[in-house]
Each structure stands twice: as C-alpha cells, then as structure tokens.
Amino acid sequence: MNPDLATLMHSALFSHLSRKAASTLAGSALLKTYLEGDVIFRQQEQAHFFCVVLRGYVRLTRTCDSGRIASLRICEPGDVFGECMLRAGPTYPYGAEAAENCVLAQFDLAAVRKLAEDDRSVDDAVMHVLSQNLLATLNCVAEDRLHTAPQRLAAYLLRTAQAERRQGVFRLPFRKSLLAAKLGLTPEGLSRAFALLKEHGIAVQGRTIRIEDSELLRSI
Amino acid sequence: MNPDLATLMHSALFSHLSRKAASTLAGSALLKTYLEGDVIFRQQEQAHFFCVVLRGYVRLTRTCDSGRIASLRICEPGDVFGECMLRAGPTYPYGAEAAENCVLAQFDLAAVRKLAEDDRSVDDAVMHVLSQNLLATLNCVAEDRLHTAPQRLAAYLLRTAQAERRQGVFRLPFRKSLLAAKLGLTPEGLSRAFALLKEHGIAVQGRTIRIEDSELLRSI
DNA sequence: CGAACGATTGACCAGGTTCAATCCACGTGG
DNA sequence: CCACGTGGATTGAACCTGGTCAATCGTTCG
Structure with a gap:
C-alpha cells in the first residue's frame, strides 16, 4: 500500500x-x-x-x-x-x-x-x-x-527512544529548533537543557542521541 | 424553573x-x-x-x-x-x-x-x-x-466585568487563591499582579474590583 | 573558499516561585 | 464588648528558570 x-x-x-x-x-x-x-x-x-x-x-x-x-x-x-x-x-x-x-x-x-x-x-x-x-x-x-526544561526534554527522549525501540540510540525526527518549539522552549533553552542532560546519561551528536543511562535520565 | x-x-x-x-x-x-x-x-x-x-x-x-x-x-x-x-x-x-x-x-x-x-x-x-x-x-x-501575570489578570478582569455588565464595579466570584489557580499563578503572584494593576486603572477592596480606566487596563 | 544557516555559549535580565513574616477581616468565646 | 485565634491575603527577600541579545562555532552547500 x-x-x-x-x-x-x-x-x-x-x-x-x-x-x-x-x-x-x-x-x-x-x-x-x-x-x-x-x-x-x-x-x-x-x-x-x-x-x-x-x-x-x-x-x-x-x-x-x-x-x-x-x-x-x-x-x-x-x-x-x-x-x-x-x-x-x-x-x-x-x-x-x-x-x-x-x-x-x-x-x-x-x-x-x-x-x-x-x-x-x-x-x-x-x-x-x-x-x-x-x-x-x-x-x-x-x-x-510541573516540569523544567531538562525534565521535559528527558521525558521526550525517553518516550521517543521507547517508540523507536533502537535501544539507546536514535535520531531526532526533525531540527532541534522544532523540538524546542514542541517543548515550549527557545532554541537556546533547548541547547542548555541538552547541555545539562549530558551530565545525566545522554550523549548528543547533531541529531543523533544516545541514551547511556536511562535510569539516571529518568531520575531528573 | x-x-x-x-x-x-x-x-x-x-x-x-x-x-x-x-x-x-x-x-x-x-x-x-x-x-x-x-x-x-x-x-x-x-x-x-x-x-x-x-x-x-x-x-x-x-x-x-x-x-x-x-x-x-x-x-x-x-x-x-x-x-x-x-x-x-x-x-x-x-x-x-x-x-x-x-x-x-x-x-x-x-x-x-x-x-x-x-x-x-x-x-x-x-x-x-x-x-x-x-x-x-x-x-x-x-x-x-504569550502573556505575563498582570496581562492575564487584566484580561480576566475585563472579560468578567464585561459579563457582569455592572459598569466598572463587580465582585470576584471566588477566593483570590482560586483565581490564582485559574490563571496559573501562586497566590503571591496574583497579589503582586494586583499590586501592579493598581497603578493602571483598577482599585481592589477585598473581593470587590473597580475598573477606573478600562483603556489604560487594556493597554497593559 | 565563502555564504548561509542552525546550533551553541555567555552575559544579562525579567518574571515568578518559594519561604517566612506580617497584616487584616472575621468569627468565637470569654 | 473586647481579646483572641484562624485563615486568607499581602509583602519582602533570596533564588531560579528561562528568555533575550549578541557573538561564535560548525556544517553544508553553492
């Protein structure tokens, strides 16, 4: 089809x-x-x-x-x-x-x-x-x-990773500035949220996200 | 009925x-x-x-x-x-x-x-x-x-005054802490918003609100 | 190589939250 | 009738999050 x-x-x-x-x-x-x-x-x-x-x-x-x-x-x-x-x-x-x-x-x-x-x-x-x-x-x-920017981002990443089922590594489906809008943030705000999450179990390379420690991430 | x-x-x-x-x-x-x-x-x-x-x-x-x-x-x-x-x-x-x-x-x-x-x-x-x-x-x-706390409050007051049709004077239908929740604020935040609006065309006495200058209020 | 664009970073600022203290209005009971 | 207690409302101070503005970086594409 x-x-x-x-x-x-x-x-x-x-x-x-x-x-x-x-x-x-x-x-x-x-x-x-x-x-x-x-x-x-x-x-x-x-x-x-x-x-x-x-x-x-x-x-x-x-x-x-x-x-x-x-x-x-x-x-x-x-x-x-x-x-x-x-x-x-x-x-x-x-x-x-x-x-x-x-x-x-x-x-x-x-x-x-x-x-x-x-x-x-x-x-x-x-x-x-x-x-x-x-x-x-x-x-x-x-x-x-209820949630701060890093928390919302973490929730989004966990949710999306879940859906993608590629344990731990996946690509964002769109530009980061769009993701920012989706989360109700400015692009700068999203950038800072990512920066913070890098200390809490995720790695970012362009659009590619790797979740290294989903437990740590969940606990944000 | x-x-x-x-x-x-x-x-x-x-x-x-x-x-x-x-x-x-x-x-x-x-x-x-x-x-x-x-x-x-x-x-x-x-x-x-x-x-x-x-x-x-x-x-x-x-x-x-x-x-x-x-x-x-x-x-x-x-x-x-x-x-x-x-x-x-x-x-x-x-x-x-x-x-x-x-x-x-x-x-x-x-x-x-x-x-x-x-x-x-x-x-x-x-x-x-x-x-x-x-x-x-x-x-x-x-x-x-899009709007700050005083703007949201002003919009609410104008809307409610409209509905009440008692030109300029009316009573809040409920406690201020409830109004705060309705506007997505803490009670303290609402208090400050009221304080600011007092400089912009409204007077507050307990639950009683008097809109003295609706144009000024609209322009917030 | 250079232009263009997205992303990032830093400095600064504004709006709101939080916590604590105080105020005020009201109802109760002495 | 007044003192007191209660709960909502207000105010102040410190703090925090996130937005804004400007500069920089990195990539991609011409």
Whole structure:
C-alpha cells in the first residue's frame, strides 16, 4: 500500500471509521504539498477544511495583538488538526504553517458533516480525535507547569527512544529548533537543557542521541 | 424553573441536545453535593461518570510522580468536565476536587453512550463540549506562553466585568487563591499582579474590583 | 573558499516561585 | 464588648528558570 495512504489509515481519525466511511472520506481527500514556511491557514480565517498530516511537520501557532507568536503544537505524520472546526468556529483559532516540506490530506468541513449524517462512525471517530487532542493539550499545560526544561526534554527522549525501540540510540525526527518549539522552549533553552542532560546519561551528536543511562535520565 | 435545572439546561452539553434527549439525560442525572476539599475523583481512577457543575467550583488537578500538583482548570457552574472519558480512557487523566462547597450533576458514562445510540443529538452535543474544552485549553497554553501575570489578570478582569455588565464595579466570584489557580499563578503572584494593576486603572477592596480606566487596563 | 544557516555559549535580565513574616477581616468565646 | 485565634491575603527577600541579545562555532552547500 502507498505509504501516505497507510499513514492516513492509521491516524486516530481513520482508525475509528467504518470501512465504508473510510473509503468515502479517503476518496474526498485533497492531497496538498507545502514547502517549509508556507502558510496552511491563518488564525481568524474562515475555516473550510481540516487536515491529516501525511509527511513532514506542521506548526500550529497563536499570535497575539502585540505580534508575539507562540507555538501551540507540532503535528507529526498521522496527526489531525483543525478538526475542532467541525463543531466550533467559524474561524480558525490558530494558524498553521509547514514546519518542513510536507504533504497533507485536507477534508472539506461541510462534506464531512454531510457524510456524518449517513454514517455514525464519523462522529465517533471525530470524538476520538477531539478527546485525544484535548488530552494531549491538557498534558501540555500540566507539563509546562510541573516540569523544567531538562525534565521535559528527558521525558521526550525517553518516550521517543521507547517508540523507536533502537535501544539507546536514535535520531531526532526533525531540527532541534522544532523540538524546542514542541517543548515550549527557545532554541537556546533547548541547547542548555541538552547541555545539562549530558551530565545525566545522554550523549548528543547533531541529531543523533544516545541514551547511556536511562535510569539516571529518568531520575531528573 | 429550579435554578440548578436552568444551569444544567444552559450548559454547552444540554443546549445542544434534542428536547427528548435532554429530558432523558436530566432524568438520569445523579445530583451530588461536595464540601470544600472533597475529592470527586482521583487521577488514574477507573472512570465511571462525568459531571456538569451546578453550583460552586471544581478544581481539576494533575499530580506528577514527585508529588507536585498543578491546577489544570477551574470549572464554574455550567461547565462540563470528564466528558472526554466517553471516548478516551479508561482512567481519569486528572483529579477533580471541590474548590468550594458545590453541587454537581453526574452522568454514567455507559448510560450516556447507550443513549447516544438512539439519539444522534447526544454525540453532537458531546462534540460541542469537547471542541469547546479543547479550544479553552489551547487558549490556556497560548495565554501562559504569550502573556505575563498582570496581562492575564487584566484580561480576566475585563472579560468578567464585561459579563457582569455592572459598569466598572463587580465582585470576584471566588477566593483570590482560586483565581490564582485559574490563571496559573501562586497566590503571591496574583497579589503582586494586583499590586501592579493598581497603578493602571483598577482599585481592589477585598473581593470587590473597580475598573477606573478600562483603556489604560487594556493597554497593559 | 565563502555564504548561509542552525546550533551553541555567555552575559544579562525579567518574571515568578518559594519561604517566612506580617497584616487584616472575621468569627468565637470569654 | 473586647481579646483572641484562624485563615486568607499581602509583602519582602533570596533564588531560579528561562528568555533575550549578541557573538561564535560548525556544517553544508553553492
């Protein structure tokens, strides 16, 4: 199977759809490619679609009146964003831009609402996605308030190493500045966090991370 | 109409239910009273119900391994919490406790899922609640990262004054330490924020707030 | 070889937390 | 009616984390 299609089907959205709804929805997907830095949609813009990331990374941002910008979330392949516009709105509450060259599947909001009328699994899948995104965002608040930068970084590294299953050595999936945004830090802040962790069981060589002592790391 | 019932009917959940589903669900509600400090449910506990606040305030908390505790959200009358357990789970991802004496309507998760099979407006209402809570939580992240304590306090005061419509003078609906938690601050931090705002168009007398210059306040 | 860009490092600063002491308002009991 | 105790709120001082700004380093790519 086409790897993009596989990613789509494994997303939290599609994995909860009926077979029929999945194929209908997949058929209605608009595949779009963005280059790093491209705007996908702007905060306050009328919402017409939501997305599933197939390749690359997307940054969701919030801009305040003063012009300052914060990253709210970094979406990876398989992640869904903008789905809350199915029931809230009418304008996007955050902006989305390509954090790397990326490929998205876009879904027309009205069309999905329509499909939901005929197939109940659509609402079910949407609720799963909403719940998942809500929990992830709550985690983010908790993480911000409870843990320091090195602790958050350590947690991320342990989590990712786990997923990669390459005991102890793996490569960051993206630039460090993106990781910084993901953890709610500046690049400088991330750098210092790495520096500190070097004394606590990890070695860093560019994007390559080696966890030398996961126990020590866990105890941060 | 009984004021508690009115609050329930105006909640984001019930305002999107069909008349029939609303009355069925209201009939199945379990009314419970908690005293300040009572635990409503614990983090990691098996989830059996979700709640709508009818009176008083509820604090949602996250505890980490080290024992440190952060407030994730303060729920007011009309707010819904724990609804994400309808599709996620199986254990609560946060704890809930009464921040004041309070009255809640509790709904059995399994019963609501069952009701949803017969009445589509249930899933619709749940999606609305999830979307709303997701957006509020995203706001919280953005607020934390973009604004300082005095800015967040100023925004809260302007928002609340707006809602109260008593031009310029109103009372905080709860203790200041609760407001601090709501804004993600310590009580000391809130105190200092108030102190600073006194130079910028507001006067504080216990729980009573007078906004003397809303323009000045807005410009913080 | 040089330009460009990401990453790192250092110095400095601001915002918030923590801890401790004090203040204040309120309710209780003498 | 007043003294006292309690709990929330405030204030001050020390500290810490992380952001900002600027300079430097290292790599990659032209």
